[in-house]
Amino acid sequence: MSFVRPEVSAALHRWREVLAGLAGVAAGAWLATLGGWFYLVLGAVVALGGLGLALTGLRRLRFRPAGLAPGIVQMVEGQIAYFGPLTGGFAALTEVEELRLEQRPDGPTWVLEQPQGALEIPVAAQGAELLFDWFGALPGIEMAQLHAALGRPEGAPRVLWRRSARTALR
Numbered sequence: 389m390s391f392v393r394p395e396v397s398a399a400l401h402r403w404r405e406v407l408a409g410l411a412g413v414a415a416g417a418w419l420a421t422l423g424g425w426f427y428l429v430l431g432a433v434v435a436l437g438g439l440g441l442a443l444t445g446l447r448r449l450r451f452r453p454a455g456l457a458p459g460i461v462q463m464v465e466g467q468i469a470y471f472g473p474l475t476g477g478f479a480a481l482t483e484v485e486e487l488r489l490e491q492r493p494d495g496p497t498w499v500l501e502q503p504q505g506a507l508e509i510p511v512a513a514q515g516a517e518l519l520f521d522w523f524g525a526l527p528g529i530e531m532a533q534l535h536a537a538l539g540r541p542e543g544a545p546r547v548l549w550r551r552s553a554r555t556a557l558r
Contacts, residue, residue: 405445412438447531450538451520457495457510463518466525468500470509479507481525487549489537496538511538528552 390397400407416435420428459472466481479500486501489511496511498519509516524531529549537546 403445403449405448406442407445409438409440409442409445412441414438447535448517448520450535451511451517456514457512459510459513461509461513461515461518463515463522466522468507468509468519468522470507470513472510472513475508477505477507481522484526485551486547487523487526487529489534489546489548523549526551 392400413435416431416433416438418431419434420431422431459470459476462469462471468479470476470478479502483502483504484500485503486499488499488501490497490499492510494510498509498511498516500507500509509519523529523534526549533548537548
């Protein structure tokens, strides 16, 4: 039996990296006040680590939407797998030729174009936050452009990344 309401638990779980980072900043500040150079330097290092975790958590937060779409995303050794109720498939990092964000009737969807066809993953699918790291490994991708597209997903499909001859992975 849980004493925390399910919606509060879900919100805390969604913000977990940011909250852990802020706890690290607070712990670093506390360490810095213990006195002496050693604790001051140790506290600064802990606080900077917490700040880095909080900033990374804020960036990943857009890849972890509050709602849930059908399907599950998994990542194994550079390969993304999406298991949906009606569709699904796999995409290898070396095979993806284009990344788009399209607005669909059931919500925004990532479209990963590859030679054998497109893999469509709803932005709000369970485990979709794994895509943040996976997209970051695409050569020459602009992560700021991804964040901006997630901020306003309406409109025509947006090509966010396309593989060129000079960005080919080996």
